[in-house]
Amino acid sequence: MSDAPLPSDTQDALVPVTVLTGFLGAGKTTLLNHILTAEHGRKYAVVINEYGELGVDNDLVVDADEEVFEMNNGCICCTVRGDLIRILGGLMKRRGKFDGIIIETTGLADPAPVAQTFFADEDVRAKTRLDAVVTVVDALNILQTLKESPEAHQQIAFADVMILNKTDLVDDAQLKQVEDTLRSINAIAPIHRAQKGNVKLTDVMDRGGFDLQRVLEHMPDFLENPEHHHEEDLSSVSLTVKTPLDAGKFQMWIGALLQEKGADILRTKGILNFEGQPDRFAFQAVHMMADGNNIGPWKEGEPRESRLVFIGRNLNRPQLRRGLESCAVA
Structure with missing residues (x-):
């Protein structure tokens, strides 16, 4: 949910x-x-x-x-x-x-x-x-x-x-x-x-x-420390994109990513800023199953940016970052 x-x-x-x-x-x-x-x-x-x-x-x-x-x-x-x-x-x-x-x-x-x-x-x-x-x-x-x-x-x-x-x-x-x-x-x-x-x-x-x-x-420094490794290959990666995202591009990218890598990605969570949408969009996935919905307007003083977190194995941070950035509105 x-x-x-x-x-x-x-x-x-x-x-x-x-x-x-x-x-x-x-x-x-x-x-x-x-x-x-x-x-x-x-x-x-x-x-x-x-x-x-x-x-x-x-x-x-x-x-x-x-x-x-x-x-x-x-x-x-x-x-x-x-x-x-x-x-x-x-x-x-x-x-x-x-x-x-x-x-x-x-x-x-x-x-x-x-x-x-x-x-x-x-x-x-x-x-x-x-x-x-x-x-x-x-x-x-x-x-x-x-x-x-x-x-x-x-x-x-x-x-x-x-x-x-x-x-x-x-x-x-x-x-x-x-x-x-x-x-x-x-x-x-x-x-x-x-x-x-x-x-x-x-x-x-x-x-x-x-x-x-x-x-x-x-953890106020969480976003400044975007990658956390574990000896068992479990890690978390957090990404931030300040430019609004294209909702269609994001859905295509995340759908393909979870289809291909979903077995390794335990959880995906984030708050997203879609172009033309006044509300924040909450996204969450468990392995290959994803869901999301609007959760009301951005709070006063809250930066309108997209933040996405992955937890899983064999996470390729540069690849994930490039994928999310490719969803930004040109």
Whole structure:
């Protein structure tokens, strides 16, 4: 879905979905319980590891007997997206009973198939929006986990927000090493330190997807450091073009790029300035599946320029830069 908050009338009509991911034992369920028991006056429908659906406050939103995910090894990434689409469809028939949906994936899950669901199905796109992928990271064990698990790399690379949990179990030097490692994989997601998942709800809920302004608040030098490498070949590249873009040229270029390189490009996100359009255009893609929409006028003082971020493997920054610049209006 979109990379930034939608206009309020559209946003109110779409149900925000938060995806909780993170490796085994990182503290996802602890964070989920924190969200559900906090004083916020909101109700959430939850799709959990056992893949039944619960309404918060113990009201069943969907009868678990008839709406249970049965997946290979209980892993959400091993099943057809159709199961998740079916569950979401069932939930949407009970739309008035909750304010948002939280999906907690298993510790071994690649978040990509979950995120792709919000691009792949027209009914899902018409009724829900992917608010954020929140990745919980175990500060004590993550460095070792990254050596052993490609899934852990995927979870961090996909994050819109990282919750660095169990920070009380490591010293300052270890904490810095962990944060530097996380930054090398995903340079754009804010990192919030936590103990037992105790974070501000505004850090994880109602994030509005990818919002470059929030990134710049946490990392003001982000755009000056446009390439971040990792030893596993995962990197992020950020590009800025000040000249307005031709919408048709951009669609042709990005479509061909994702068709050819989509397997290596985990995520693409950006705010774009199309010629002749008064509104900002939010663009996001997961592998080869892309989506985007207008998100309201440019803010006062905000530079009218296009900013695009790629996260993936084998990214060729000069080639990507030339491609984006070729979409600029002559």
